[in-house]
Amino acid sequence: xxxxxxxxxxLLLGLLIIVTMTGxxxxxxxxxxxxxxxxxxxxxxxxxxxxxMIAGREISDFVATPARLIGLSxxxxxxxxxxxxxxxxxxxxxxxxxxxxxxxxMLDFSTGLTPQLATEAAAVTGRDHxxxxxxxxxxxxxxxxxxxxxxxxxxxxxxxxxxxxxENTAEVLLITDPRSGVGSMVQETRSPGIxxxxxxxxxNLIMVNIPADLTPDRGNRVITSGLDGSVxxxxxxxxxxxxxxxxxAGLFKMAEVEPYVDFNRLEEVLxxxxxxxxxx
Amino acid sequence: MRTLYFPALVLGFVLxxxxxxxxxxxxxxxxxxxxxxVILNGFFRxxxxxxxxxxVGGILQDLISGGYFGIxxxxxxxxxYLGGLGEGRLYRDSRLIAAGLVWVxxxxxxxxxxxLLLVVDVRVHVLTALTGIIMPVSFYNALVVLLCYGLxxxxxxxxxxGGGHY
Numbered sequence: 001x002x003x004x005x006x007x008x009x010x011l012l013l014g015l016l017i018i019v020t021m022t023g024x025x026x027x028x029x030x031x032x033x034x035x036x037x038x039x040x041x042x043x044x045x046x047x048x049x050x051x052x053m054i055a056g057r058e059i060s061d062f063v064a065t066p067a068r069l070i071g072l073s074x075x076x077x078x079x080x081x082x083x084x085x086x087x088x089x090x091x092x093x094x095x096x097x098x099x100x101x102x103x104x105x106m107l108d109f110s111t112g113l114t115p116q117l118a119t120e121a122a123a124v125t126g127r128d129h130x131x132x133x134x135x136x137x138x139x140x141x142x143x144x145x146x147x148x149x150x151x152x153x154x155x156x157x158x159x160x161x162x163x164x165x166x167e168n169t170a171e172v173l174l175i176t177d178p179r180s181g182v183g184s185m186v187q188e189t190r191s192p193g194i195x196x197x198x199x200x201x202x203x204n205l206i207m208v209n210i211p212a213d214l215t216p217d218r219g220n221r222v223i224t225s226g227l228d229g230s231v232x233x234x235x236x237x238x239x240x241x242x243x244x245x246x247x248x249a250g251l252f253k254m255a256e257v258e259p260y261v262d263f264n265r266l267e268e269v270l271x272x273x274x275x276x277x278x279x280x
Numbered sequence: 281m282r283t284l285y286f287p288a289l290v291l292g293f294v295l296x297x298x299x300x301x302x303x304x305x306x307x308x309x310x311x312x313x314x315x316x317x318v319i320l321n322g323f324f325r326x327x328x329x330x331x332x333x334x335x336v337g338g339i340l341q342d343l344i345s346g347g348y349f350g351i352x353x354x355x356x357x358x359x360x361y362l363g364g365l366g367e368g369r370l371y372r373d374s375r376l377i378a379a380g381l382v383w384v385x386x387x388x389x390x391x392x393x394x395x396l397l398l399v400v401d402v403r404v405h406v407l408t409a410l411t412g413i414i415m416p417v418s419f420y421n422a423l424v425v426l427l428c429y430g431l432x433x434x435x436x437x438x439x440x441x442g443g444g445h446y
Contacts (some may be wrong), residue, residue, distance in 0.1 A: 016335075020350035024400060027349040038346035045344070049299050056300030129297035129345065130352075131309050131413050132393065132404070137298070164346060171346070178404050199404055199412050202308040264305065 039166035046139055046169045049126040057267075084156035084260070091221060091237045095187060117233060119153075119270040120144060125169070134177035134197060135160075136266060141168045149231045151272040157237040157260035158182070158224060159269050170271075175238070176203055176263055184238055185225040186216040186255075192225055195238060195257065203264070205239060205257040208247060215253050216241045222257050233275040286321070290314055290337040294344055309416040311424045312386070314341060317432075318356045319385040320425070322363025323370070323378065324436045330367075334360025351396050359389035375429035383422040390414040 034042060061073060122138035140146050142165045152159040152172045160174040173180055175197055182195040184207060191214035198204040207222060216222075220241045226234025239259040247254045293313035301310040318337050322330020337360075338353035345352070362385040370377050394409050404413075425432075 017354065020353055021399070024348050024350040024354075024396065027347070034346040038343055041344055042346065045295065049295060052295060052299040056303055059300075060303040126298040127302050129294045129314075129341070131312065131417050132397065133347070178402055199308070199408050202412055264302065264308065 034164055034166045034171075042137065042166045043141075043168045046125045046137065049137065050123065050139060053125060081155070084154075087260070088155050088157060088237055091187075091223070092235060095223060095235045098187070116276050117272050118274045120146065120273050121268060121270055122146075122170075123268055124266050132199070133179070134174035134199075134263070135163070136172045136174065136269075138170050138172060138269060138271070139168065140271065141165045141170050143167050145273055146170045146271055151232045151236070151275075152269050153236055153272060154261055154266070154269055156262075157239065158232065159261055159263075159266065161231050162271065172269070174263055175259070176205060182232060182238070183225045183227050183230045184222050186210075186214075186241065187221040187223050189214050189216050189220060191216050193255070195222065203259055203262070205259055207241075207255040207257050208252065210244075210253040210255060212246075212251070212253055215244055216255055218242065218244070222255075233272060286317075286333055287336065287340055289317060290340050291344075293317060294341060306416065306420070307412070309413060309420060311420040312417055313424065314352075315356065315359055315386055315389060315417075316382055316421050316424055318360045319363035319382050319389075319421075320378065320429075320432050320436075322360040322385075323366045323372070323381060325364065326367045327361050327364030330360035330362075330364030331357045332360070334358070334363075348396075348400050351393065351400070354396060355389050355393045358392045359385050362388050372433070375426055378429050379422040379425040382425045383418045386418040386421045387414060390417055 064073075120140055122140040122144075124136050125139050126137040128135045136159075138146075138152075146162060146165055148162055148165060150162045152161060158175055160172045160177070160180065162170045163173045164171045175182055175195060176199075177197040178199060180195075180197045183192070184195040185192045186207075191210045193207040193210040195205055195207045198206060210216065218241055222238045222241060224230070224232040224234055224236040224238065226232060237260050239257040242256040242258045244253055244255045246252075297310060297313060301313075304310065314337055318330070318334040321333050325333070334356035335353050338356035339350075341352035341356070342349050363381065366381045370381060372378070391414065394404070394406075394414065397404060
């Protein structure tokens with residue numbers, strides 16, 4: 001390398017950058033399976049990550065809470081989970097109730113849209129190692145029947161969707177990732193919109209393309225719309241409206257949404273392996 | 281020795297970043313230990329080796345993440361090169377100077393990352409990128425250097441990361 005002239009060095013550097021940029025361009029096309037090398041690496045690293053994650057969580061709990069309060073901290077977490085489940089159930093009941101009212105109004109058309117979900121539980125083994133993207137790795141993959149574009153939820157609400165799988169792991173794109181887009185609607189006003197992530201690690205969401213005549217209010221609930229072709233079943237709770245403002249273009253409104261799921265404390269998730277729309 | 285230990289350290293840091301460092305994240309931002317390693321390596325070894333080892337570390341990160349291939353390689357290569365600009369010009373024995381250098385280089389490298397995101401059509405609002413990611417990561421990395429610079433300094437002088445130039 002030291003024997004090369006400046007021109008040749010620059011030429012080599014240029015070639016290196018071009019080759020890398022080409023790789024970057026082609027890998028941006030949404031590959032649904034990892035490359036064999038990446039797949040093997042992830043399968044090997046997954047149990048190690050899981051071990052470190054569990055140890056880290058224990059240490060974090062220990063450091064964060066005085067030793068005598070550890071039991072209380074665990075109890076609090078159980079109650080919090082229970083509370084999330086109950087809130088989620090309440091939301092679902094409300095959704096079904098509102099749906100029933102609407103359907104009765106529609107001249108006895110009985111088109112129930114209660115989704116039937118089949119789920120697979122998985123543990124979170126790691127998160128994206130950078131700060132720009134929001135993704136998690138789970139310990140279930142192609143061997144356990146997990147495929148790309150499966151929705152991922154917790155009892156509290158929507159988490160994201162599977163974007164890539166290896167034999168024993170899968171990468172889940174969180175709804176907070178800037179690459180994510182979810183068809184959604186406001187439960188109270190029925191305003192449709194698209195829910196987008198803002199930046200990877202932050203728990204901020206923005207709902208865009210809301211029709212100006214269906215402006216939601218602060219505190220309204222946002223759920224998945226489950227329109228035709230969507231990978232997300234209808235009615236999964238996402239969050240509550242925090243603030244509404246006009247989009248830059250001026251035709252639509254946009255809303256900041258506070259998610260129900262605490263993305264920094266995800267431990268277990270449910271992958272929706274299949275769902276169907278029931279038509280009685 | 282560095283040929284063996286540098287990739288092992290990158291792998292170890294990636295594992296830490298994807299697991300336990302999330303417990304000390306502030307507003308979703310955690311320190312980027314690989315970037316710190318690459319910048320300090322450049323600071324001690326100069327621009328050429330800084331860029332080379334940055335590229336090597338970045339390629340490893342790209343392979344593990346399985347996402348946009350080359351995005352970390354180009355970012356870390358830039359970071360290593362920028363770190364290398366400080367070699368021979370800045371006083372190495374001061375952790376304050378090292379932290380300042382890491383702040384500047386992290387800022388530059390994260391800007392490159394942001395531009396590469398635009399290339400692959402990932403849009404993050406520029407204000408969110410600056411205030412929500414680039415600045416906080418720069419500060420967090422500088423803080424890590426303030427706390428742990430002694431370890432790296434000793435390792436380069438007489439430890440695992442020591443050894444001749446390539």
